[in-house]
Amino acid sequence: MxxxxxxxxxxxxxxxxxxxxxxxxxxxxxxxxxxxxxxxxxxxxxxxxxxxxxxxxxxxxxxxxxxxxxxxxxxxxxxxxxxxxxxxxxxxxxxxxxxxxxxxxxxxxxxxxxxxxxxxxxxxxxxxxxxxxxxxxxxxxxxxxxxxHGVQPDEDNASGVHKTDRGTFIAELPRTKFSVEFRLLTGEDEIYLSKASAQLAKLNLPDAGATNLLKRLVVEVNGVNTPSEIHNFIDNMPAQDARHLRACVQVVTPNxxxxxxxxxxxxxxxxxxxxxxxxxxxxxxx
Ligand SMILES: [Zn+2]
Incomplete structure (x- = not known):
């Protein structure tokens, strides 16, 4: 030793x-x-x-x-x-x-x-x-x-994200004012996302990496946790909200x-x- x-x-x-x-x-x-x-x-x-x-x-x-x-x-x-x-x-x-x-x-x-x-x-x-x-x-x-170590969400931070006691985060969206709970990306998510990307590329379809990432990480929107409803919301959310949410994920991710x-x-x-x-x-x- x-x-x-x-x-x-x-x-x-x-x-x-x-x-x-x-x-x-x-x-x-x-x-x-x-x-x-x-x-x-x-x-x-x-x-x-x-x-x-x-x-x-x-x-x-x-x-x-x-x-x-x-x-x-x-x-x-x-x-x-x-x-x-x-x-x-x-x-x-x-x-x-x-x-x-x-x-x-x-x-x-x-x-x-x-x-x-x-x-x-x-x-x-x-x-x-x-x-x-x-x-x-x-x-x-x-x-x-x-x-x-990522912005510590309990500290003051410009994006207004805060941490829950289940290891997830809550962000408020600027346009819809919805409250979104998300978790951090894992190795498994990364593999899933790269496979999904490769599949779309094979079919000559445009990449959906950005929305797929959010679909993977968001666990609840305004108290709703049904995956199909969340996915539908993510597909149709204002671009400004999507951009804000991605920035929130980025800022709290330790790396x-x-x-x-x-x-x-x-x-x-x-x-x-x-x-x-x-x-x-x-x-x-x-
Ligand atoms: Zn040069």
Whole structure:
């Protein structure tokens, strides 16, 4: 246990390489995979009392090993989109914690920590400069991402959202003046939404990501909790209300702050850009 370096910030420093962690002598190949404590952006709030992460501020994760890498290259897992999920399932020490039941910001924090432990904090991606449209290579520093715990709804906040004692939030809509209760996005919702999007794309239909997201998260409108009525309301709600509701969701969602400022190596323009999740995230070019 003493070999395990404890840290509470997500992706704050480079993992200790295996050779350093092993005793210098005698020559032995036994080696305990170190673990680390990753800070949850949610601080365990918003999970129901039955959830294993209820009120937990950190999650213990193993460092990535060669065997974990096999998961990332398994063709069948990649094809089914299960590789990332299976990886997290293996790395999280508490087997009660299911990656799909994680709040989205917590899942992001664990993914970044896993990436840093496996391949380091340097993430090289080709991005398109918004100023000059040139494709430039950029190194993102994954250890420099800060944790955003979300606007605490009990504090004064401009959007007027407040928290309920069931881990959900209430927002007042500016046009209809309806009161909307919503919950936070989970890994499972994310998978559902991306499948729904892919299906629409296959049928050449316009994407409905924004309304589907709200349909997924809203649990009650003005005391009505029948899903069909809520869905109907969301489809027909004034655009101004929809925009306000999406902003409310955004402002209370705890997450890693994925924005970094980038200087274009071609024109010198400095832009704030979100770290993109590309295939290089877990499959870096060597
Ligand atoms: Zn540029």
């Amino acid at each position: 003493s070999r395990n370096k404890q840290r509470t910030t997500a992706a704050a420093s480079a993992p200790t390489p295996a050779m350093e962690a092993a005793p210098a002598q005698p020559a032995t190949l036994s080696y305990v995979t170190p673990t680390e404590f990753v800070e949850l952006p949610s601080r365990g709030q918003f999970y129901s009392p039955e959830h294993p992460l209820h009120n937990k501020e950190v999650v213990e994760m193993r460092y990535m090993t060669a065997r974990d890498e096999d998961i990332l290259t398994s063709r069948s897992l990649l094809k089914n989109g299960l590789a990332i999920e299976r990886l997290l399932e293996n790395l999280i020490v508490d087997s009660e914690v299911q990656p799909n039941n994680l709040l989205i910001g917590d899942k992001n924090a664990l993914l970044v920590a896993a990436r840093v432990s496996g391949y380091g904090e340097n993430y090289n991606v080709t991005i398109k400069c918004p100023s000059c449209n040139t494709n430039v290579a950029h190194d993102f520093d994954l250890s420099a991402l800060s944790v955003n 890693l702050d994925m924005t970094q400022s980038i200087e274009c190596s071609s024109c010198g323009a400095v832009t704030e850009m979100e770290v993109p999740f590309t295939s290089e995230f877990f499959w870096p070019k060597q």
